[in-house]
Amino acid sequence: MVFSLSEEERYLFNLIGSVAESLGYPAYLVGGYVRDRLLARPCKDIDVVCVGSGIRLAEEVAAQLHPIPRVAVFKRFGTAMLRYKTWEVEFVGARKESYRQDSRKPSVEEGSLEDDLHRRDFTINAMAISLNEKDFGSLLDPFNGLKDLEDRIIRTPLEPGKTFSDDPLRMLRGIRFATQLNFSIEELTYAAMSQHHKRLQIISKERISIELNKIILASQPSIGFKMLFETGLLGQFFPEMVQLHGVETMNGRSHKDNFFHTLQVLDNLSRYSDKLWLRWAAILHDIAKPATKRFDAEAGWTFHGHDAVGANMVPKIFRRLKLPLDHQMKYVQKLVALHLRPISLTKENITDSAVRRLLFDAGEDLDDLMQLCRADITSKNREKVKRYLENYELVMERLKAIEEEDHIRNWQPPVSGELIMETFGIPPSKEVGMIKNAIKDAILDGDIPNTFDAAFHFMLEKGAMIGLSSKNSH
Secondary structure: OOOOHHHHHHHHHHHHHHHHHHOOEEEEEHHHHHHHOOOOOOOEEEEEEEEOOHHHHHHHHHOOOOOOOEEEOOOOOOEEEEEEEEEEEEEEEEEEEEEEOOOOOOOOEOOOHHHHHOOOOOOOHHHEEEEEEOOOOOOEEOOOOOHHHHHEEEOOOOOOOHHHHHOHHHHHHHHHHHHHHEEEEOOHHHHHHHHHHHHHHHHHHHHHHHHHHHHHHOOOHHHHHHHHHHHOEEEEEEEHHOOOOOOOOOOOOOEEHHHHHHHHHHHHHHHOOOOHHHHHHHHHHOOEEEEEEEEEOOEEEEEEOOOHHHHHHHHHHHHHHHOOOOHHHHHHHHHHOOOOOOHOOOOOOHHHHHHHHHHHHHHHHHHHHHHHHHOOOOOOOOHHHHHHHHHHHHHHHHHHHHHHHHOOOOOOOOOOHHHHHHOOOOOOHHHHHHHHHHHHHHHHOOOOOOOOHHHHHHHHHHHHHOOOOOOOOO
């Protein structure tokens, strides 16, 4: 074996090999498991290819494990999957593929191990390890994938233009692997991505987003985004981000390149957080700058309202990319809308009311918002960055002090709509909303303390002002 095995792995692989031998199905480990183990990376997915029926091999192997695991069968794809210890083991019969011009879904027929390795996307994924008794543990490497692993190179096993034209998703996968592994993409392979980027149109947005999210979750996601941009792939599914690129100069005054600024913010944030949707907020925080860009003779370039306009753009982008439209989208939208608020608190004469309102509006997402705002401090001027970071710390101290005093974060009004209706004997109505909002504003503005008694008495006063009389006394 070209790498060491744990006891559980050795037991499983010997069992698969002996069952395969009894069925007359030569069996091999292939794909990502082989690649990751050779790189000494953890891997919980094991792919087994056999020259025969992968489904039958999976069922026979499962019958000899204790306890017997459930076998999930996918007849349409000729695959079967079972769980053993901490691994997911997928079995498939060796196959060869042919593609039509208008689809990435191939015509599949039975084939040899060589056929199966030929259809793989990259040389580093086109290696196999024998599980057969006669040569157990030997590496089959027809495309020198081991050397490419050692040289840290992504390369297609066959002519790259054909590889990407057949299945354009492989272009995104190649960039994803390069980003995750910090590999470079071989020159001809990279050039073919630029030549065939429009073929990505035949790929579903769901598949694109799966690969994109893996790039976003890498330790330095900007690596992948720069390659997506340079090859033209990014513009095929995320034109708004491409539009951030570029610098315009007028009267000798330029704005920064908001594409590269966004990537720097994303990388900054990624050093502190691996939350996918927080990283999405970093990607989208300035997405409306092209739409709001104006030149003012005195102020220079402005992007007024890009926070609000950007928040309004989030649902459309999420919908097109088939990203979740429930709480994840609303969370990203909220952070985009609020991302300018914390830094505004560094200005002189900011009231406690403004701080309370940020605590109220950010709620449970305040810590994530502050992480985003810290990551947004980018400049080549070190003194400027130092000054902004000092201001950021002052804002954090002020938020903490007011929160400890007023308990506004994740705050619920002390007086409920039900109590307002009961007190004044009124049904659900606009008056109930008016009183609730008045109580909220009075507490956030510091006019009354954040207590039940103060809010109740304020409610009685407000009700009397709009002609309501109390039916119950407190």
